[in-house]
Amino acid sequence: MRRLLVGSVAVSALVLAGAAHAEGECGSTSAGWNAPNGAVVFDRSNGPIRDVLDAVGEYRTHSMLSHGPGSTVSHATLATPTQTDWPGVCSKPINGFDLRYGYPGLEQINQGGIYMSLYGDGTGPEWMGWQQGDPTQAALIGDSIWYNHAYVTDVSKHDSGQYLDRPVRNGARVNYSLFQYRDLQSTHQIPGDAVNGGMVCSTFMAYAHNYAGRGVVTPHYYSHAQIANASNSLYTGVYNECKASLGWFVNAALTVACPFSNVCGNAGNQVANCMSANMCDTADGRYWKSVRDDPNATAASISPDRVGGWGVHPINNTIWGPDYSHQVQWNSGGNVYGCWQ
Template identity: 80%
Template structure:
């Protein structure tokens, strides 16, 4: 759930983080984080995913599986999709394939890579923390995903000397799929399946919990009213980002290129269609609005707050839930270079 989730970070947090050298995607960090093996690391940052989760009364926007202090990290994430080329950008502003099959999706990276992912864009999350719960069971989850899971290796798109491992599901690389927020299908089950062979950060954590034999994490169904509120917030958030040329729309100047089109409205429709109906190829606002306005329509998924047992979610749904949030610090030794895409 990221790049779009980068925000400002407090000076106190930077002081704990050591020093970094970065272009945003690749760089080095002089210290690793303190999250134990198998712990779930959470953060909160701005962006479209936060708009959705805020609309349903939840706080955490991203979750990651730590493989130990200074060690690797497994998580599902998505880079900013590219803008479509002109003149198609006027009607469908975002490259459809990148919106539907988010890259890099499920990946395993080192401390340099995860630091660049969180802070390399010039900011960082406004809050971070980790939960471990039962240390033995947590370590089983961490080790199962790190040592036992099938994967392939890709070269970084920004440094061909760096390798990024991509865990497989059903024999294929796992994409980041926005539709998971509307319906996770059986993404949390074993063997399980979902549209676009996709996961998001928290449905991956549920899958990892089950894959390691720690039990199935139950999903939560959001009421029609909450689902409708989230849909409106997603559309509005994308529209406002586009108008301000922020996030996915950095340096867009789309209204200049397409003076006779509501480009930002089309962008909002395209993303809302993708999340609500997996129709990432259309900017017809009637698609997501028909879901929003159907009184029987709900959403069923697993959020970062549910993984951590926060708010209305039960604490006994995961092994991490009974724990409280520990402060994430970057204080382990080493100087590690890496990339997150």
């Protein structure tokens, strides 16, 4: 039987909320969650992913595959990307490589790790819930990813005595790729692939569903008006958090360190470029604006709401969709220490 492996998060001045939950890297939980094996656990948290999904009328911001009450969790997430070295940080605040090839990406961690991922910043999600659907079908998904899928083991960046499993695809670790929100390509297919070797939380859930033989989760196609609104919302959200030294930019003080640069505008451009055009290493706003202003530009992706069959999304697209949302409770036994990167 595989070891129960864990991970932690590196914390720098940039804090990516929503896609990544920071500041607590490692810690313990006195009880594990109640989500059954194969259930998908959803949350709604602040950050740039919420800005995008709110703009297209969707609610959930993150999705995770539970391997049972008090057991391990598989999910795709993005830890804090590093800053560009001085003085380049003023014109391009975020390391473009870290933004494009997000770490840790797809990982498997224990209850201590996922608790710190969700609550390590001292606030936690606004909402959480789980859906299982058919228990037998759901368990096949949980077991297939946990027992049958190829993986490698990495040492935690913050606790050398802790480890995390990282499932591999096409022989490589799976990165977190923001471009998945614009175009998931064939991530949901078997064998499938995508640029940056990447997934996000919900495209991983679609992949897991298909990998276990439960069927293809079809993507949703977003109109030009929707992606234009989402692009504006993403840029504005990052800009405002930077100006207020919140979220991504807690304690960064970049506006003080770079008094003659529009550092917050540069940060907003860089993230919007990355998500809309997969151009993560430039803060030239013309790239995301060219997508926003192209009437033929659309998007195809699978969001957490689509995984759960919420809103405009059909409930029969996944085995989880027909279920209603159950409250996540931390009431299974044990005191588990873990990290999430």
